[in-house]
Amino acid sequence: MTTIVLSLALAILAAAILGCTYRLIVGPSRSDRIAALDTIGINLLAMIAVLCMLLNTQALTEIILVIGILTFLGTTVLARYIERGSVIEDGDDR
Amino acid sequence: MAMIVEWIAIVLALIGALVCAISAFGLIRLPDVYLRSHAATKSAALGVLFILLGAFLFFWMVDGEINAKLLLAILFVFMTSPVAGHLNGRAAYRSGVKLWKGSVRDDFKDVLESGGKSAPEAVHKPEPPKLP
Secondary structure, X not given: OHHHHHHHHHHHHHHHHHHHXXXXXXXXXXXXXXXXXXXXXXXXXXXXXXXXXXXXXXXXXXXXXXXXXXXHHHXXXXXXXXXXXXXXXXXXOO | OHHHHHHHHHHHHHXXXXXXXXXXXXXXXXXXXXHHHHHHHHXXXXXXXXXXXXXXXXXXXXXXXXXXXXXXXXXXXXXHHHHHHHHHHHHHHHOOOOOOOOOOOOHHHHHHHOOOOOOOOOOOOOOOOOOO
């Protein structure tokens, strides 16, 4: 029974990622695509947490942290790129 | 007792998945970058909070261990998700993405036109809200 409910949660999360992929492909501006990528990363993190419960193992919990950090870094760098045209500038010590 | 908490954890995971689905629905249906950013940032973070809390309770009751990495992940997602949404919205405005035609207020435009002063020094004329 728990396997069925957790598999249902995984399927719902997969559908959410599919919806974000629609916005990633169609999105009129680049910021839409960045927001969609951010949401895909966060949903992927949630999927791995559900997968940990489904497989009854704690070995995958490091991956949650790593995906969280990579999603945040990717969003920050891409937003900075479309705002200023470059990621690292000369004399940039902030 | 462990059985009950295990079911609570699983129902929390299901609720979180539903909130994530609502977030994706908002990301598809809302008309504007700035409106979509609400759906992409806040409700997705709420869904992840539910799922990670459910996983934390699950491993606490089933394995009898407190998994600090899941608590760290909750803290990290809640710290970084608003920051990422704010950065993305500011980058969208400054790279010239138009607001939705039904938007009634644009405070950042006044700040940019007054030379980057902070909001209280900028001239702000309140205008009656136009209905779309």
